Amino acid sequence: MPWYWRALTVIAIVSVSLASAAWIYDAGRKIAGYHMDESVGEIQSLRNYVMELDAELTKLRSLAGTGESSLQIERATRMQLANQVKILESENAALREDLAFFEGLMPGGDPAEEAAVRIDRLRIESLGNGSEYRYRLLVINNGGRQVKEFRGNLQLQVKVRHEGKDAMITVPPLAGGDSSVFRFEIKHFHRLEGVFSVPAGANVLSVEARLMQDGVVRAKQFLTL
Numbered sequence: 587m588p589w590y591w592r593a594l595t596v597i598a599i600v601s602v603s604l605a606s607a608a609w610i611y612d613a614g615r616k617i618a619g620y621h622m623d624e625s626v627g628e629i630q631s632l633r634n635y636v637m638e639l640d641a642e643l644t645k646l647r648s649l650a651g652t653g654e655s656s657l658q659i660e661r662a663t664r665m666q667l668a669n670q671v672k673i674l675e676s677e678n679a680a681l682r683e684d685l686a687f688f689e690g691l692m693p694g695g696d697p698a699e700e701a702a703v704r705i706d707r708l709r710i711e712s713l714g715n716g717s718e719y720r721y722r723l724l725v726i727n728n729g730g731r732q733v734k735e736f737r738g739n740l741q742l743q744v745k746v747r748h749e750g751k752d753a754m755i756t757v758p759p760l761a762g763g764d765s766s767v768f769r770f771e772i773k774h775f776h777r778l779e780g781v782f783s784v785p786a787g788a789n790v791l792s793v794e795a796r797l798m799q800d801g802v803v804r805a806k807q808f809l810t811l
Contacts, residue, residue, distance in 0.1 A: 702728055703738075703797060703804050704728070705724070705797060705807040706723070706724040706725075707723060707724050708793070709722040709809075710790070710793050712790075717788070719790060720779065720781050721742065721781075721782065722779040723740075723778050724775060725770065725775065725777075725805075726775045727772050727773065727774055727775065735771050735773055736771065738799035739797075740768045740770065740796070740797065741796040741797075742757040742782060742796070743755075743793070743794040743796065744756075744784065744790060746784050747791055755784060757782040792811060795807050795809075
């Protein structure tokens, strides 16, 4: 057989083999369920689904944040209303006390009482640090129309329990203390307030406020804590 016929035969056999191999490869991919176009479509569908899930998650997070903000606003509003109620109740109580106070200023039937100075509404409050207390009181001078100014000073007798023993503390101290802040003078009434200290760890049991004039007690009021 001439060489060119043999060459043509070889070329034909190789071509048929390559075509058969390509057909077999493509058929195998289809049988296995693999197709390039279908795979690309499925991947794109999955990507779109993931994007939808991300958008939904973002929306849900936004709604949750909005709900939390609304809840915080509602809580803050309730707290503000509760504080306003407390303030109004405190103001109402103060107005009642002021009414009772001014009623107490009206002259009575006993001239001796009218000319007397007295203490009203003594209050003692702890400042929370265990050693300092705030005092508040009203000094009333009932002298009728002929009232004279009262000049004197405030003295506090503080009974404390410290290390299992009871002790008495005088404020201001009788010696070595600055008593200028405790001096006062009034025509009709005057509010006195300030802070006094006790030893650390001491418990205040009672306080007696005294109005002193020339070393004589003119009025006093006792308060048990």
